[in-house]
Amino acid sequence: MRSCTGCWASDKLHEECGVFGISLSPHDSYSVANETYLALFALQHRGQESSGIATSNDGKIHVIKKSGLVPEVFDERTLQSLQGNMAIGHVRYSSHSESSAINAQPLAVTHINGSMAIACNGTLVNGAKLRHDAELSGAIFQTTNDTEVIAYMLVRERLGTPLMEQAVKNIMSYVAGAYSMVIISGSKLIAARDPFGFKPLCMGMLGSSVVFASESCAFDAIGARFVRDVEPGEIIVAENGSVTSAMRSEWQARSSLCVFEFVYFARPDSVIDGLSVEHVRQEFGKYLAMRDNVKGDIVIGVPDSGLSAALGYSKQAGIPYGVGLVKNRYIGRTFIQNTQSQREKSVSIKLNALSAEVKGKRVIMVDDSIVRGTTCAHIVSILRQAGASEVHMRVSSPPFLHRCYYGTDIPREQDLIAHNHTVEQIAEMINVDTLMYLDERDLRHAMSGLRIGYCDACFTGNYPVRISSESENQKEGRIQV
Ligand code: SF4
Structure with a gap:
């Protein structure tokens, strides 16, 4: 691995x-x-x-x-x-x-x-x-x-x-x-x-x-x-x-509208342009489950934004929903990560697995996205250490392939794990038994009630505003703004 x-x-x-x-x-x-x-x-x-x-x-x-x-x-x-x-x-x-x-x-x-x-x-x-x-x-x-x-x-x-x-x-x-x-x-x-x-x-x-x-x-x-x-x-x-x-x-x-408001940014209790964020996230989970045939004993979400999609998945698949990961709510932006060892421990400090819930079980874990892939491997290892017999990861958004020019801090393409690797390679890298992303068509279905159009350029590369060379330079850090 x-x-x-x-x-x-x-x-x-x-x-x-x-x-x-x-x-x-x-x-x-x-x-x-x-x-x-x-x-x-x-x-x-x-x-x-x-x-x-x-x-x-x-x-x-x-x-x-x-x-x-x-x-x-x-x-x-x-x-x-x-x-x-x-x-x-x-x-x-x-x-x-x-x-x-x-x-x-x-x-x-x-x-x-x-x-x-x-x-x-x-x-x-x-x-x-x-x-x-x-x-x-x-x-x-x-x-x-x-x-x-x-x-x-x-x-x-x-x-x-x-x-x-x-x-x-x-x-x-x-x-x-x-x-x-x-x-x-x-x-x-x-x-x-x-x-x-x-x-x-x-x-x-x-x-x-x-x-x-x-x-x-x-x-x-x-x-x-x-x-x-x-x-x-x-x-x-x-x-x-x-x-x-x-x-x-x-x-x-x-x-x-930036689709990531629904995937990750917005609070689930917000309603944006006619759509409930919580509803859309559950729909993402539902569509994931509809295309899935993996056998699992428990569906868990990665707190916080993976929870609603996990619930939607669980309802559709008829597999029990459980709390497999607990988040430390008191770790703020002040958490100091001076050393590599501290950085590597940061996921364990922020999240812990509930062994009583996952031990001996085939766990279906739902998270909102994979950016660099640096976090999920740690979460998976936490679940395995807690006794999960299998870990199947389901992602409630399509693979990240492109950068954003409109205010979202997405890394350069070469740092996006999905830009450089197949789904199978990513599964191996993060040590999950299987990995599945939300299909772009299902994202469209889930978003169909939105009163206005939405941007999905980080998945599709279809940028709504033409990207200037200044923007390219700005994103590369060649212009200080
Ligand atoms: S590219 Fe579009 S969808 Fe992606 S984060 Fe930026 S605004 Fe949102």
Whole structure:
């Protein structure tokens, strides 16, 4: 057997960010900072590197942001200092730009017509070029993230229009990539989703106040009511808790929500563009079971995102569902892995097998994806040490063959195990008895209830936005952005 080594974190995909915004109605008395804090808690799975909140009090913007989880950055005192009738919040994971406090969001900007704050979830395909062109004309940037490029473009467009929402619409014709953003400008809270709809964004009501969030689970956390998704290319303006206008960017294109929201990123209790994440994950498991004829005694899921697909598999196959792996929920991003030995132990520290459940059994183990293949070999060995007589791995997504240019931290093609190996070779490398991936056709069936189109380029190579050479260079690390 050839073995894979590595750490847990290196073999999982990462989402770039989560955003939230609230425009308070004069009829409500919520603390916008407190509501944002709670909502960011619910969105913490989308980014754990930094957290931030910006509030607007009579047009004066106040921001607190730092590296760290939401409860590490905010306490009662800091939240009390954030007063106002509007707020936006952000949790961040960095994909290609530097992971440092300076890149934390929201970003506050003062310009000739006033001030604004912006929080953005996404990555621009042409971000490096836009930045470079702006720098050639004298622009100075303080961060390395694309949000500052968007902020610069907005301020420049705002010089030619009295309306910030018109400036947003203008930049959407040439800012290419995946983004959902919330902006505080004057008395307005503006929410916008890129014309392809790569990143989710939805609108709700908290009392009479308007709220926006990357995922609907944030609304549940604060007791808000889901109203609808922001449409791809849509710009919604809320003012004093009322929606005052909505417009579409003129550049219409086929919508392309990132399918990985359903495979892995989003929380199962979220509903995105008409589809329940939990339902879709169970469907993935169901379709896996429908094409399978392996004999098993127990179906288990790899926590957390493999659990729902395992349940769907179990229901369809009529094989009992069990808890075979237990996750340590208290291991955070602070887990130090200085040495190779620590890195190799990280999976065992994060996951442990329940011997009483798997001993002597033919285990069907369901996980959401295999990226480099560095983690699954460890999980399989944990199960075998716990006494599993056979381990059959089922993956609730098709093989990863291509990189992502839209904000998901997928490695280079040569580092993707499925890009370089057959299914049989991978099975041997991770030491499973059999290995099966979700068929692309079944992924389509499971996603058929989605109101909009979706992107599956990391499986198919069909990229919805043309990839520029700058993006290629940026992904290769040849351009610092
Ligand atoms: S390439 Fe993959 S990860 Fe990137 S947006 Fe498309 S589906 Fe999502």
